Amino acid sequence: MVRSSPEAAVATGDDPRDYARLLAAVYDATMAGDRAPARPRAVIAESWEQLMADGVDPARHRDPLVESDELDALRRRSGLVGVLEEMSRGLGSLTADGDNIVVVADSRGRVLWRSGHASVLQRADSLGFVEGAHWGEGAVGTNAIGTALVSRQSVQIFSAEHYQPSHHTWTCAGAPIRDPRTGRVLGVVDVSGPAATVHPTTVTVVDLVARLAESRLRETHDRLLNEIRAVSAPILAAVAAPALAVDTDGWVAAVGSVPVCTRLQLPGDPAAGPAWVPTIGWCDFEPLPGGWLVRVVRDGAARDESVTTVVVDLIGEPTVRVSGRQGRWHRIVSRRHAQILRLLAQHPAGRSAAELSVDLYGDDGHTVTVRAEMSRLRRQLPGLVAARPYRCADGVVMQLRPDGVASDTSSAG
Template structure:
């Protein structure tokens, strides 16, 4: 069992980059065996690895074999590929990482935010080795299934991570090295998946993680450029129509990002339903509206000034998954669902467990452990209130009194927003809230 004694600060973590591959593998194996036995090896695991081992032990995974599950069917795999935003990033990832993967005898792997392998390319001999481990398209590569690894651990930490040899929790993966970096939607920070280079442990190179991280950021930058160009095209096509309209209206893309406005201050984004259709629509910020299709987006005609319509009466805050957290607002006039960024998920969770409300200083302590960071808290809450409208109140910050809040947590407390270091979330994962 992994020791819970906190002596890691006095021990030197094993850094594979500072050792030759054979010596690194030997040292890492001794660290793993001693740590799992509850002993204190002279060298400790790196903090990111030790924390991952603790999570995996909590899930009950056998350190000698993984929980390999049946991969997705070909039909479901193709459906996930087709609807994944990562499809647009593949050309950048391929052009910058495949040559390096081929030269180093590694494979390039791209997963969705649930850890499912969507694409896998690279040297044929390494692909055959991966097949023997079940590391194939459609496979589930989360920590709960295969233990500490460059994909599953990057999904949890939301940061690039290298996992080499015996840093893998499951013994059968010790012949591998992997370097994974998360891919985010540059518009709102939403996790899209992970890009990873994996191969035999002897193919390890200390610069691999830096390369993967840099290419991930490059892909995100190109996605941002593509988004801004699409908004420019939508703005140009909508301008003549908006100029003829009376009243208030917005031109937004298919995801609700605003390209142009007339008669009202343009919000950065509005919360459209997941599958919007032309016709009447209720929005929490504007009340009764109407949607009309535009090339590449929608025209939103905002109702006349006056009461915004029936107020929402129910909020479902769904944090039950490791990724893809949502808030659904419903009431007499309809409902809509909005995907949350990690920071906004932390904020709404904190408000949900404090129905009496929190001041900006209290929220700064809850989120950052520093009561002085009130300006950051106010800025984030301002963004949230632009989206959630009358759902949130202030002085103190809280959910509105007339709103029924349904907070949905994961079955296991340690799986609550596992990336988060916010004190309020850390306490909840420990069972303190």
């Protein structure tokens, strides 16, 4: 994928103080619904418009802190532990003078780590910019972490481009870190500091460090697959039935008497017993160092269920739990995606992009945004959501908890 160069918030040669005064006037006019003296940058305008449409109050909205024990678990699951030291080292030149801090957040904008000079960290504390804090757009508005996650690009935010007035004395630059295997965003690396420290090259450096982190993640995964391949080779040679060796995420390291593929969709708990694997059928799973030996069960086809049950759990982090024809697995989804699934469950006949725009935003003027969200949702939940109109796929039974609202869109039998 070709990436464009990240856009600096303040151009080389511009006076940051003059620009900050202009941004303050633009911000005040925009929030008051008046004509602004200038239009903010496109990424800022889109962020503000979406936040205002969602009813986010720039003065009061903030999510609670993540508990310390949960924070440790989020760090382990983030997939970023192995590149943390390298990112900190790569950004050392931006923090050496003590004016900036480095922050790493997860894919939902929760601050996992931060480092920097004590004086700047104390200033960050006063904003709630601490480990465990939610820093997505829905929690604190436009900022380099949340806006990088929404836009999926590196961004620099300066002064009154921030949605919350309390952040107008700050500047920040954030870059998304993608899983090189899937393209899924794992998190964001961010450099933040007082507005006076803004520099046009900061966002370029942060973007470069994020790309280097992705390269290291790719190298680490390749080494893991080679290790699994070496361990599994003699086993696959001795197994009479079709089998594969995969890592814990289903990436294929080696195959034996099975059509070559790149990745398997593993069940939520492979150790629980035989499970249905799409494109292959029923399989047994045996643990390998770093992954699984997957044996195809030849007589398993008769055990395939006729429907797939999808339970959307709306308590806490929205979670989709799948069982039946497509195996057993689960995914954590965003609140927006949970809201869309609830609408699909309540409208078995389906909803058009325009209808979903009205449902979600109050008018039909956001169809492009809806289609983009549906595309992401369908990639995250393969085979569960159909299009034209958007609806539960044939053979899918969707249930909502704790609502108890259910929609049976199964056409099987």
